[in-house]
Amino acid sequence: MKLLIIVYLFTSLIFLSDLHSSVYKGQKEYMKKCKSCHGNGAKIAKLKTMEEWKVVFSNNGKILKDLHRNDNKALKYINSERFKKKSKHMLDFFVKYALDSGNVPACSD
Numbered sequence: 001m002k003l004l005i006i007v008y009l010f011t012s013l014i015f016l017s018d019l020h021s022s023v024y025k026g027q028k029e030y031m032k033k034c035k036s037c038h039g040n041g042a043k044i045a046k047l048k049t050m051e052e053w054k055v056v057f058s059n060n061g062k063i064l065k066d067l068h069r070n071d072n073k074a075l076k077y078i079n080s081e082r083f084k085k086k087s088k089h090m091l092d093f094f095v096k097y098a099l100d101s102g103n104v105p106a107c108s109d
């Protein structure tokens with residue numbers, strides 16, 4: 001029984017730190033690729049709820065593409081392989097600080 005609890009605590013720790021690093025990666029990617037146009041990432045995260053972000057990022061960012069249909073620079077990135085790889089992390093970042101997340105980012109985020 002003790003062992004079970006230890007295993008449980010251990011796996012949830014791994015899970016949490018994994019999620020944390022994904023949020024961090026997503027934030028870094030946001031700063032590189034979106035911040036120049038949108039500014040503070042936590043502020044944009046607050047534009048939508050967790051569910052809404054998931055929808056915006058679903059289908060390889062179909063809605064995100066649509067939001068940027070008049071903006072070639074943003075579109076080029078959203079259509080790239082790099083976005084495909086990083087969008088999961090970016091979504092984790094937005095979900096973490098979404099309108100209904102209850103999370104407030106640490107000062108400079």
Ligand code: HEC
Pocket residue numbers: 030033034035036037038047067068071073074077078
């Ligand atoms: C080259 C500039 C540019 C880049 C880069 C860019 N965007 Fe945008 N974005 C815009 C413009 C312009 C709009 C449409 C006008 C608006 O709603 O502000 C927009 C709209 C949006 C909206 C809708 C805003 C709302 O009020 O609902 C979201 C969400 C968004 N962008 C997220 C992102 C994300 C995430 C990235 C990075 C992957 C990104 N943008 C990269 C220029 C950019």
